[in-house]
Structure formats: C-alpha cells, structure tokens
Amino acid sequence: MRAAVFPRPQECETVEREVPVPAEHQALVRVHVCGVCGTDAHIYRGEFPARFPVIAGHEFAGVVEKVGTGVSSLRPGDRVAVDPNIHCGSCRPCRRGLTHLCRNLSAIGVTQDGGFATHCVVPARQCHRVPDDMPYEVAAMAEPVACCVHGIDRAGIRSGDVVLLLGAGTIGLVLLQLVRLQGAAVTIVSEPNAGKRDLAERLGATTAVDPVSEDFEQAVKAATGGTRPDVVIECVGSAATAQQAFDLVGEGGRVLLFGVAPEEVQITISPYRVYREEIAITGSFTNPFAQSRALALLASGRLRVNDLISHRLPLADVSRGIELLESGTATKVVIETQERG
Numbered sequence: 015m016r017a018a019v020f021p022r023p024q025e026c027e028t029v030e031r032e033v034p035v036p037a038e039h040q041a042l043v044r045v046h047v048c049g050v051c052g053t054d055a056h057i058y059r060g061e062f063p064a065r066f067p068v069i070a071g072h073e074f075a076g077v078v079e080k081v082g083t084g085v086s087s088l089r090p091g092d093r094v095a096v097d098p099n100i101h102c103g104s105c106r107p108c109r110r111g112l113t114h115l116c117r118n119l120s121a122i123g124v125t126q127d128g129g130f131a132t133h134c135v136v137p138a139r140q141c142h143r144v145p146d147d148m149p150y151e152v153a154a155m156a157e158p159v160a161c162c163v164h165g166i167d168r169a170g171i172r173s174g175d176v177v178l179l180l181g182a183g184t185i186g187l188v189l190l191q192l193v194r195l196q197g198a199a200v201t202i203v204s205e206p207n208a209g210k211r212d213l214a215e216r217l218g219a220t221t222a223v224d225p226v227s228e229d230f231e232q233a234v235k236a237a238t239g240g241t242r243p244d245v246v247i248e249c250v251g252s253a254a255t256a257q258q259a260f261d262l263v264g265e266g267g268r269v270l271l272f273g274v275a276p277e278e279v280q281i282t283i284s285p286y287r288v289y290r291e292e293i294a295i296t297g298s299f300t301n302p303f304a305q306s307r308a309l310a311l312l313a314s315g316r317l318r319v320n321d322l323i324s325h326r327l328p329l330a331d332v333s334r335g336i337e338l339l340e341s342g343t344a345t346k347v348v349i350e351t352q353e354r355g
Contacts, residue, residue: 016351017131018332021067023060026333034127034135036082041138043094046150048129049073050335050347051158052183052251052274057124058336065125071332071349072098072122074129075144075153085138093148094141095156096129097305098122114164114302130332132351142305145313151326151348152312155188155319160301160308162188162272166196168298169245169270173197176238179219180259181249181273182210184322184346187217189247189272191317194218198245202237204230204255207342217318234262242267249273257281265291272298322346328353 015033020026036042048071056062057070064070075095078088088094101108101116108116122128122136144153162185171177177198179186182205193201203214203222211222223233234243242264248255251273259269260283287293301308311317324345327335331349338344 015132016329017069017127018071018329018349019067019069020058020064023066024058026058026336028330028332031131033133036080036085036135038083039085039138040082040135041078041085041088041094041141042080043074043076043096043134043136043141044079045074045076045129045131045134045351047075047154048349048351049154049158050332050339050349052339053124055336055340056274058333062124068124069127069129069131069134070123071129071131072096072124073154073157074134075150075156076129076134076351078141079133081138088138088141088143092141093144093146093150093153095144095153095305095309096122096134096136097140097142097160097301098124098128098157099300100137100140112302114300130329130349130351132329142309144309148313149320151323152319153309154348155322155346156305156308156312157301158184159188159312159317159319160304161185161298162192163304163307163311164301165189165247165270165272165298166192167304168296169247170268170294171196171198171245174199175244176200176202176241176264177245177247178202178204178234178243178259178262179247179249180204180255182207182214182222183249185272186247186249187214187322187345188317188319189249190214190219191217193245193247195316200238202234202243210345213321213345217321231262244268245270247272251275253279253281260293260295263293266293267291268294268296270296270298319346323348326350
C-alpha cells in the first residue's frame with residue numbers, strides 16, 4: 015500500500031508498505047477519501063501529542079476489504095465512514111457515559127496509523143456504514159460534522175436565537191448550517207477572508223462581517239437591531255476571538271468555545287458579569303455518540319458539505335494540503351488516496 019507518513023515533525027514522506035492484516039475485531043478499510051484537518055497540521059508541526067512515525071488523517075471513508083475474527087457487524091464490500099476516537103470503556107469518565115473524556119483516549123491518525131494511506135486497519139466498532147449513493151468525500155465529512163453536532167448540543171440553540179459565529183472555516187460553516195437548522199432567527203458570521211464570507215452568505219448567514227476592516231461591534235449591533243447575541247460560537251481558537259466571544263454575548267447568553275486554542279492561552283472574564291447576567295460558558299470536545307446523527311444529516315441533503323471542499327489532492331500532496339489549510343486560502347482540502355483509473 016501507499017501511505018503518507020510523518021516520520022517526525024515537519025516531514026512527510028510517501029512510502030510503500032505492506033497492506034496490514036486485520037486482527038480480531040478489526041477491519042481493513044480501503045481508504046478512498048481523507049480530509050485534512052487542523053489537527054493534522056498541528057501534528058505535522060509537532061504541536062500536538064502524536065506517536066511518531068505516524069500516518070495521520072482521521073476524517074476518512076472507504077470500503078471494507080477484509081475483516082478479522084469475531085467481526086459480525088461488517089462484511090467485505092461495506093462502504094464505511096470511520097469514527098477515529100477510541101475509548102477504553104473502563105475509566106471513570108467512560109463508566110459515566112463520558113466516553114469522549116476517556117482518560118485513556120486514543121485516536122486513529124494520531125496515536126495509531128490513519129487515513130492518509132490507501133489502506134487502514136481500524137477496530138470494527140469504529141466503522142459506520144454509509145448509503146451506497148453517498149460520495150466518499152461526503153462520507154469523509156462525517157467526523158467533523160459529528161463534532162459540530164455535539165457542539166450544537168452543548169450550545170443549546172433555541173428557536174429565534176441571535177447567533178454570532180467567529181470564524182468561517184470548515185467548522186464554522188458547518189456550525190452555521192446546523193445553527194440555522196436549529197431555528198436561529200439571525201446568524202452573523204465574522205470572517206476576514208472575503209471568499210469565506212461570500213460562502214457563508216450563500217449558506218444562509220444573515221450577514222458576514224469582516225472583523226479587520228469593519229467596525230465589528232457596530233456591524234453586529236446593526237445586524238441584531240442593537241441587541242447583543244444570545245449565543246456566540248468561537249471557531250478560531252485564538253485568545254482574541256475567545257475574549258471577543260465573552261465580551262459580545264448578551265444577557266442570559268451562552269458562549270461555546272469550539273476552536274482549539276493553545277493550552278497556555280488565557281482570557282479575562284468578570285465573575286460578577288457571569289453571575290449578574292447568567293452567562294453560560296461551555297466547551298465542546300470531539301464527537302461522542304454523534305457519528306450516526308452526522309451521517310443521517312449528510313444523507314438527508316440538509317447539510318451542504320460539497321460546497322466547502324475547495325481542493326482535491328492526491329496522496330503525494332498531503333504536505334501541500336496542510337500548507338493550503340494553514341495559509342487560509344483553502345476551506346476544505348481532501349486527499350483522494352486511490353489512483354483514478
């Protein structure tokens with residue numbers, strides 16, 4: 015098989031390897047499409063705990079080629095999307111139903127080889143069957159969509175809410191669509207990239223604001239009729255936008271910190287204001303029990319993810335895909351792992 019391996023930080027090599035053999039309770043997946051995620055970029059830069067050398071890539075879909083002993087839920091030929099997050103089932107969070115907060119959490123594409131390859135061995139329980147008519151590039155979006163579904167659950171969007179989203183990358187644009195499906199009355203998107211602002215408006219944003227060249231707070235007030243948002247969702251992962259989320263939310267509002275900020279980042283929060291205005295601040299981590307819901311949304315056609323894919327690259331161009339993502343010129347980059355015949 016061919017694979018894009020990160021032997022060490024800031025290096026990527028396309029190599030030939032033996033096709034792995036699935037062990038007990040495992041499945042061998044012939045990968046067709048794998049999305050490039052911000053986490054992949056952090057792994058590549060050595061900014062995220064991973065096992066080197068590693069085949070990264072955790073947003074992928076393909077077809078089951080073989081199954082190991084003890085597997086009855088899958089058979090060769092099944093088309094699947096893979097949930098990369100593997101919990102132990104034994105620690106206290108797992109036994110309380112908080113499997114995504116597992117103390118022994120491991121992940122395909124992070125602590126074990128992932129989807130930037132023609133083949134990948136995964137636990138069979140991590141595979142979710144997808145409809146025959148669902149394109150692989152859509153199925154590969156199930157993992158990030160599932161993370162967003164969990165985020166929406168955490169945000170508690172209610173019909174008629176005014177919602178501000180900070181950032182219109184892939185995650186922000188998926189969250190925008192989910193916010194609208196929840197019944198938000200007004201959706202405001204803050205994004206410095208003009209192309210992404212245009213896409214946000216095509217996907218239904220009430221307004222898209224450039225926070226660099228516009229008077230941002232005045233633009234938000236204009237869009238809301240002078241009120242502050244009921245919900246602010248931070249999708250960037252920076253100190254500035256996290257602070258902005260707290261500063262802009264209205265009375266009785268909710269702040270969802272979805273973007274992955276560096277661990278050392280801190281912001282200033284007034285405990286009195288949290289108390290007096292009953293502001294709820296919450297986080298959202300991974301995709302617990304949301305993969306099937308994400309696939310159902312994708313199958314329904316109510317969530318547009320094809321519009322988000324800006325680049326389709328071959329397996330040999332994984333490092334270029336990461337560069338495009340980091341440059342801000344790409345919305346979503348997907349790697350097509352199989353050679354077109």
